[in-house]
Every structure is written in structure tokens, then in C-alpha cells.
Amino acid sequence: MNAFNRRHFLQHTAALAATAAAGRSAWAADAFPTKPLVLMVPYPAGGASDVAARIYSEFIARSLQQQVVVENLGGGTGLIAANKVLAAPADGYMFFHGSANESFLAPMLNPSARYKPADFTLAAPLTEAPIVLMVKSNLPVNSYDEFVEYARTRKDKPLGYGTVGIDSMYHLIGDALAAQLKFPFLHVPYKGGAPALQDLAGGQVDCAILPYQTSFDAMAKQGRLKILTSFSKVLPEPLKHIPLISQSKISPDFEHTIGSGHFVKKGTPPERVAVLRGAITQALRDPAIRARLEQEGKYIPQPVINQQQSDQRFAETYQRIRGLVESVGRKPLA
Numbered sequence: 001m002n003a004f005n006r007r008h009f010l011q012h013t014a015a016l017a018a019t020a021a022a023g024r025s026a027w028a029a030d031a032f033p034t035k036p037l038v039l040m041v042p043y044p045a046g047g048a049s050d051v052a053a054r055i056y057s058e059f060i061a062r063s064l065q066q067q068v069v070v071e072n073l074g075g076g077t078g079l080i081a082a083n084k085v086l087a088a089p090a091d092g093y094m095f096f097h098g099s100a101n102e103s104f105l106a107p108m109l110n111p112s113a114r115y116k117p118a119d120f121t122l123a124a125p126l127t128e129a130p131i132v133l134m135v136k137s138n139l140p141v142n143s144y145d146e147f148v149e150y151a152r153t154r155k156d157k158p159l160g161y162g163t164v165g166i167d168s169m170y171h172l173i174g175d176a177l178a179a180q181l182k183f184p185f186l187h188v189p190y191k192g193g194a195p196a197l198q199d200l201a202g203g204q205v206d207c208a209i210l211p212y213q214t215s216f217d218a219m220a221k222q223g224r225l226k227i228l229t230s231f232s233k234v235l236p237e238p239l240k241h242i243p244l245i246s247q248s249k250i251s252p253d254f255e256h257t258i259g260s261g262h263f264v265k266k267g268t269p270p271e272r273v274a275v276l277r278g279a280i281t282q283a284l285r286d287p288a289i290r291a292r293l294e295q296e297g298k299y300i301p302q303p304v305i306n307q308q309q310s311d312q313r314f315a316e317t318y319q320r321i322r323g324l325v326e327s328v329g330r331k332p333l334a
Helices: 003-031 048-064 076-087 100-109 144-152 169-181 193-201 214-221 270-285 287-295 307-327
Strands: 037-041 068-072 094-099 120-136 160-163 186-189 207-211 225-230 257-265
Touching: 037 048, 037 076, 048 068, 048 094, 048 120, 048 193, 048 207, 048 257, 048 270, 048 287, 076 094, 076 100, 076 257, 094 100, 094 120, 100 169, 100 257, 100 307, 120 144, 120 169, 120 193, 120 214, 120 270, 120 307, 144 169, 144 225, 160 169, 160 193, 169 186, 169 207, 169 307, 193 207, 193 214, 214 225, 257 270, 257 307, 270 287, 270 307
Parallel strands: 037 068, 037 094, 160 186, 160 207
Antiparallel strands: 094 257, 120 207, 120 225, 120 257
């Protein structure tokens, strides 16, 4: 083979190899996922996050034609589960059912956090959840304003309020409420909403600040607890019976909700993030899924359609949560 033919042969071979490599890359992207995925929930089974995650996982599994395994890992106000997601390969096979608690507040406030908010990529925002104030059944109050007046009489023995953990959104809301009312509450942290709810129903804690779920209403009807208010501006139709904080004469402007999203480790291939976002968006537009989410009290904003929109929602949430942290006299670490 002469020099010209040899050069032509090598160029042709290189072109074929490049084409094959591109083909393999495209096939790999198109084929994702080729094995089961893990949806990490940072709280024990039975809480609001777990219920919502299982609703999404069913639809995403059907959409992607792969099993989605929901894994519950509580503790550290979501810190432990978040670290596990970030320790896994950035390949899209493990994604995170996160909220402001784990994705923003933990790295902002916990010195032991080994990550920053920017270590996550938001594949797609999900819903906004109402946050409610509940009290144990034998507390002698039946409205938010009555609760405040009763709590004022307990300055020497502050009422204890349960949340999903230290430095959670609900903990900060309790601190912000105490600052506004100018008297203290005693924070009682748990490893998730389910154990906090159990102790509230059992009378071991005076009140709780938690994201709403339908089991609260069932327990209220059984006389096991009282739902005094939601810190929301509006509520979906199934929750219209719950008083809004705007109806209070004492704290009508004390409004807070918490949003959730599905996150992946930063560096996950964009085409795989897009596949996940597509499945999530389909779920949010499905009438049956929407009905189930609204029954759980979730507000469903307009779904995002690209990464730029997801990044914008991420940045807006970061600024809002940072503002809440600073409002209670804390200095964000990240």
C-alpha cells in the first residue's frame, strides 16, 4: 500500500471510528435509563415527602419503563440522604426528592454539611406545599389567635413545637414567629414528619409546624389533634376548610410555603437530566396525578420545560431561603 492509499485508509478508518463513537454516544443517551432508578427521600416512610415521592415514582416508572425504587433515609434534617445522593455517580440513576430543608437550609446552617446548594442541579421543580400549625387535642385553644394568647401566658414554660428537625424550614418558621410575637417557643426536633405527628397525637408535644398531608384531617376528625391555621395565601379546593393565616388578627401577613423538586448531582449529563425532567413534567400535567397531589394539599405551578427555567427557579428559591435565614439573625454558611 503506497503512502497516499495508506493515508486515505487511515483517514477513512478514523472517520468510521468517530461515526461509531458518536453513534454509541447517541445510543447511550437515547437508551437512558437501562436499569432501575433510585428516588432518595430524606425522611422516614409515612411523611408528606414520602407520600408525594411515591406518587411521582409510579408515573416516572411508567414513563421511563424502568422501576423507580423509593429509598427512605431520615436524619440530620435531610443531610444524610443528600450526602448519599452526592456520593453516588453523577449518572442520573439516583435522584433526590428534595426541598428547601435539605438542598438549601442544611448547607446554609449546618457546619457539618459537606456540600453546598450549587452541588445539586434542579432537574425540575415539583409543587408548593402548605405548612400548617397543629396543636394537641387537649390544648385549650381552637384558633390561631387563641393559640397566641394562650402561649403568651406560658412565657415561663414555653409551648413546645415539633418539626422534622433542627434548622429545618419549620424550625426557622417557629423562630420567626417567636421573634414576631416577642415571646419564646421550645423547639422539639424529630427525624421526620411521621414521628412528630405521632407524638403530637399522643400529647407528648404541645404543637407542631409541618407540611400538610391528608392524614392530619383524619386525625383531627378523630379528635386526636387540632389544625389551627395554614401559613399559605391560598389553598387548593380540598383544603378550603383550613383557616388561612390571613384570617388572623394577630399575624395576617405571616405567610410561608415550602417547595419541592427533583434534584440530581451536579455534573449529571444534560441529556439524562432532560429525560428525567420530561418524565416529571408529564407527571405534573397528568390529570390523575394532579388530582392526587391537590388532594394532598399541593399547589402545582406551571411546569418548567428546559434547564434554564429550572436554574431560574433554583436561584429564586435560594434567595428566598437565604432571606428567611437572615431574618432570624442567622448567617448563611453557603
